[in-house]
Amino acid sequence: MVTSAADAQTAPLRVVSMNLCTDQLAMMLADEGQLISVSDIATDPNMSPMAEAARAYPINHGQAEEIFLMRPDLVVAGRYSDPVVLDMLRRLGIATAQIDIVSNLDQVSDRIREMGEILHQTARAGELADAFEADLARLRAAPTGPRAAFYYPNSYSLGTGTLSHEIITIAGFRHIAEEMGRSRSGRLDLELLTLAQPDLIIHAELYSGNSRSEEVMSHPALAHLGAMRTQSNADWVCGTPVVLRAIQDLRALRARMEG
Structure with a gap:
């Protein structure tokens, strides 16, 4: 307006x-x-x-x-x-x-x-x-693929009412937030994440240097999960046509994961 x-x-x-x-x-x-x-x-x-x-x-x-x-x-x-x-x-x-x-x-x-x-x-x-x-x-796919979770510094995770949720589900992934009934974003305890056992963990690019907020990203429990990991990037931030690149990248990743 x-x-x-x-x-x-x-x-x-x-x-x-x-x-x-x-x-x-x-x-x-x-x-x-x-x-x-x-x-x-x-x-x-x-x-x-x-x-x-x-x-x-x-x-x-x-x-x-x-x-x-x-x-x-x-x-x-x-x-x-x-x-x-x-x-x-x-x-x-x-x-x-x-x-x-x-x-x-x-x-x-x-x-x-x-x-x-x-x-x-x-x-x-x-x-x-x-x-x-x-x-x-053309890119829209049914969300029947691998199960994905967002996990960021300070154990922050995204809920279903977000643009990022739309990006991964349109690319064909299932979002564990739906299973957990998490419509809002917020802290997700590491224990709950490991119990959910996602196939893919999506996180932001980690910056160089020491940050206590990022320590959880290298916790041994995440390595023990054996989930594939990928990063969200600038293509995910705003609701513009650029998000199509993020969807295309995820579709390619899903194809690799499903063999």
């Missing part, structure tokens, strides 16, 4: 994005020169699948003062972006638009079209959304 005293019917010519997921959608859809800044995290390859493309844009750190000095006529943000920053920008007469997060892959095309309306790039957004829906339908 666009919020401003400015004319919402006029196509924005100077757009700033201050959220990783809106960064990606804006880079996919904006006209040349229309997008003038993306968030600093957009250039981090550990978090952003479009880090190389993002380096072509000036970055912002999500601060009202620096964004105001860029003279945007529209700022796009996420549903949970800093409300104080957005309120200040609106009081300074700058239009803002917020896009909700994606927890279901069927919502991706909606977000694409929403960004297309915000940027006045509806035809381009429609083509991208249609292509995404066709590719998703």
